[in-house]
Amino acid sequence: MADETLYYEDFEEGRAFESAERTVSAEEIIAFAAEFDPQPMHLDEAAGKASILGGLSGSGWHMSSIAMRLFYDSVVSRTAGEGGPGIDVMEWRRPLIAGDTVRLTIRVKTRRPLASRPGIGLVTMEHTMMNQKGERIMRMEAPVLIRMRNQHSAEADQ
Amino acid sequence: MRFEDLWPRNTASEIGSYHFTPEKIIEFASKFDPQYFHLDAERARESVLGGLCASGWHICSAWMGLNVAYMFGEFKRMAKDGHQPPKLGPALGFRDLRWRLPVFAGDTVTYSNTLTRTVRAPNHADRLLHDVTCEGRNQDGKIVVSFTPTVIEFI
Numbered sequence: 626m627a628d629e630t631l632y633y634e635d636f637e638e639g640r641a642f643e644s645a646e647r648t649v650s651a652e653e654i655i656a657f658a659a660e661f662d663p664q665p666m667h668l669d670e671a672a673g674k675a676s677i678l679g680g681l682s683g684s685g686w687h688m689s690s691i692a693m694r695l696f697y698d699s700v701v702s703r704t705a706g707e708g709g710p711g712i713d714v715m716e717w718r719r720p721l722i723a724g725d726t727v728r729l730t731i732r733v734k735t736r737r738p739l740a741s742r743p744g745i746g747l748v749t750m751e752h753t754m755m756n757q758k759g760e761r762i763m764r765m766e767a768p769v770l771i772r773m774r775n776q777h778s779a780e781a782d783q
Numbered sequence: 784m785r786f787e788d789l790w791p792r793n794t795a796s797e798i799g800s801y802h803f804t805p806e807k808i809i810e811f812a813s814k815f816d817p818q819y820f821h822l823d824a825e826r827a828r829e830s831v832l833g834g835l836c837a838s839g840w841h842i843c844s845a846w847m848g849l850n851v852a853y854m855f856g857e858f859k860r861m862a863k864d865g866h867q868p869p870k871l872g873p874a875l876g877f878r879d880l881r882w883r884l885p886v887f888a889g890d891t892v893t894y895s896n897t898l899t900r901t902v903r904a905p906n907h908a909d910r911l912l913h914d915v916t917c918e919g920r921n922q923d924g925k926i927v928v929s930f931t932p933t934v935i936e937f938i
Contacts, residue, residue: 661844663851666873678873685874686847690815690840697817707831708818709839711881712930717874765876 631704632774633746636733644695644729649683651723657687670723682720688763689715692754695729707745707770719762726757734766744776784861786869786913786936789854790898795918797895799849803837805888811841824888836885842928843880846894846917872910872935880930884921892919892927904935911936 651670658667662684665672673681683691721727729752736748747768754763790796805824812821816838820827824835858868886892897916904910912933919928 657844661848663848676873684844684847685876686840686844690811690838690844693838693840694815694817701818709882711839711879712877713880714878715876715880717876720873 629703631700631771633705633736633738633748633771634774636736636746636748636750636771638733638735640733642700642731644699644731646726646728647691647695648726649691649721649723651681654681654683654687654721654723657690658684661686673723678720678722680720680722682722685715685717688717688721688754689765691721691727692729692752692763692765695727695754696731696752699729700731704769705772705774707772709767709769712765712767713749715763715765717763719756719760721756721762725762727754727762729754738773739770742770744773745770746773747771784866784869785938786871786911786934787898787901788861788866789857789869790896790913790915792898792901795895795897796853797893798846798853800891800893801845801849802891803841803845803886803888805835808835808837808841808888811844812838815840832885833887834885835888837888837890839880839882839928842882842886842892842919843930845892846919846928849894850896850917870937872937875912875933875935877930877932880928882928884925884927886919886921886927890927891922894919899931909938911938 655668666676666678666682667684670681732751734749734751736746738746748771749768752765753761756762809822820830820832821838827835861868895918899916900914902912904912914931916931918926921927
């Protein structure tokens with residue numbers, strides 16, 4: 626039933642979603658960096674190798690934007706979402722190196738109905754990005770607003 | 784020079800402005816955040832946001848572009864005056880990011896950085912960790928985004 630819309634009720638605490646894999650090329654790392662983060666280690670292979678990061682590496686904001694796309698494709702695109710107010714914590718733990726293949730795991734941490742907006746709940750999810758070596762390169766915690774399938778779920782939850 | 788010479792403590796430094804054209808909003812969103820209110824002006828008008836607006840990640844990435852340009856400009860100025868720029872490590876991430884208001888097509892956001900907190904890195908006597916509170920305001924002076932990255936300085 627993967628193609629059915631997901632509502633607040635479907636985001637039980639502990640439930641996990643897996644994204645598809647995505648290989649990040651040197652060209653896209655350089656294109657992103659040229660526009661938004663033109664530091665040498667994101668633009669030039671030799672400068673990246675010489676840096677503490679050990680290779681041509683993607684901007685943290687590029688890694689975050691790729692996580693957004695993986696989250697969109699695996700969850701947001703089939704969820705009755707009302708947007709996210711922000712990010713509580715973002716950790717760039719290891720570099721994203723050109724040629725890496727990454728995937729995202731999204732796990733429901735907590736959820737609660739919003740008193741101020743009946744029929745909508747706040748679901749906080751933990752996003753973890755892994756590379757092809759099984760290293761955790763990014764972790765974040767972020768709340769998302771999601772509509773309820775049934776407004777009375779709020780009472781059942783409490 | 785030290786990090787604190789670049790970003791005076793508890794004082795907001797304006798780093799520049801970014802103009803969010805519909806073309807830029809749609810280009811970014813089609814790559815990274817293809818929710819309809821970032822892609823389709825007509826449908827966006829019926830959304831809770833009320834119009835075509837930028838992805839939150841676009842709003843932050845635009846900050847980074849201005850931040851790098853500002854820092855490199857300051858490093859150049861320091862070098863010209865015969866000073867070494869501060870030695871900074873890669874960013875570790877950030878916390879408390881809030882997209883407070885939508886950034887609509889046609890908006891211009893002006894960003895500022897404020898050094899708010901410094902601690903010694905646990906286990907590394909040669910490193911400081913700096914919290915920098917970053918803010919973006921639209922052309923009406925309203926805060927649209929705020930977040931706090933942590934930056935390493937080697938001392």
